[in-house]
Amino acid sequence: MSLHITDAFDSGNIEVLDAADPQRIRLEIRKDNGSDFYQWFHFRVTGARGSALSMAIENAGGAAYLEGWPDYRACASYDRETWFRIDTEYADGVLTLHHTPECDTVWYAYFAPYSMERHQNLIAWAQTHVDVDLEVLGETLDGQAMDLLRVGTPGSGKRTIWVTARQHPGETMAEWWMEGFLGRLLDDEDPVARVLRDRAVFHIVPNMNPDGSKRGHLRTNAKGVNLNREWDKASAANSPEVFHVLNRMRETGIDLALDVHGDEALPYNFIAGGEGAPNFDAKGQELLDAYKAALKTASPDFQTAHGYAVDAPGTANLSVCTNYLANEFRCLAMTLEMPFKDNADLPDSEHGWSPERCRKLGAANLDAMLALVDRLR
Secondary structure (H helix, E strand, C coil): CCCECCCCCCCCCEEEECCCCCHHEEEEECCCCCCCCCCCEEEEEEECCCEEEEECCCCCHHHHCCCCCCCCCCCCEEECCCCCCEEEEEEECCEEECCCCCCCEEEEEECCCCHHHHHCCCHHHCCCCCCCCEEEECCCCCCCCEEEECCCCCCCCCEEEEEEEECCCCCCCHHHHHHHHHHHHHHCCCCCHHHHHHHEEEEEECCHHHHHHCCCCCCCCCCCCCCCCCCCCCCCCHHHHHHHHHHHHHHHCCCCEEEEEEECCCCEEEECCCCCCCCHHHHHHHHHHHHHHHHHCCCEEEEECCCCCCCCCCCCCCCHHHHHHHHHHHEEEEEEEECCCCCCCCCCCCCCHHHHHHHHHEEEHHHHHHHHHHHHH
């Protein structure tokens, strides 16, 4: 059987330069359309069962986040459900994947992919719950739906919580996180979920960037626009994804906003707040600290020792979602980051940071929300 490599599927991204020799396969990652960003890869190899593959991604040295390559191991799967890590090395600007497949076909990816088909399944499952309303806020540039799940019925005294994920489409761990978050929130046997649904209305956007997700982008939408730099200037022409979500946020107001992401370099789970926003105050700091403490108690996979440097007061970039929302709505706004690599505090040599661990962390956030829900106003 001859070797065959393809990326012609949802979220695929690779260019084959030479695949004549299985031990000297030469590849490149395509840039996001209309952008210089690239780092996400996802491709399928057939016809290599039992053959030692050496696959060199030759343009890795020009990728968006070079700090993401040291100590990184690529993901592989035979069934597209269970993803395991393979030997990977980075040297002289080249990322090389080493693997001997045990099956005829194997998929390789920067992180476990989350397809738009799986997104459709998630939306379909969630909408069957009696407390869920599904609405399309608008369309993307490629004509895909911007799905919003509203969980709970607005009422007097109820808090308003917004949860968004995957502004950067290559950060697929964010939608795996959403599976765990929604799975617990809609569990009628879970007392934490039941109390939260009684005290708050949730507005949830499981995927903020459907176009980039389907196209195999790392960071941008169909037009090459980084959505997490659009919140102070969102437009229907350039960033309809943010434009439509922000319009609805202005209708509902916000008491708590959580935006879920992945970080290429840091091997930890952490939260970045809106400390640098001009309207950030002592209460905002108190709530931010309390949320992080509650999440750390709920999940040993979360920590507070490592993260981004905190912006000086009044210096935050208001084009960033968390900073903009903290300032505009004077709410508790946070960015939750997960690793592409592994959690260095609790490493898993076989799977690294994985979809299942993303789901567990998503579920744990309900405990943190319950700890704060009555203090949000």
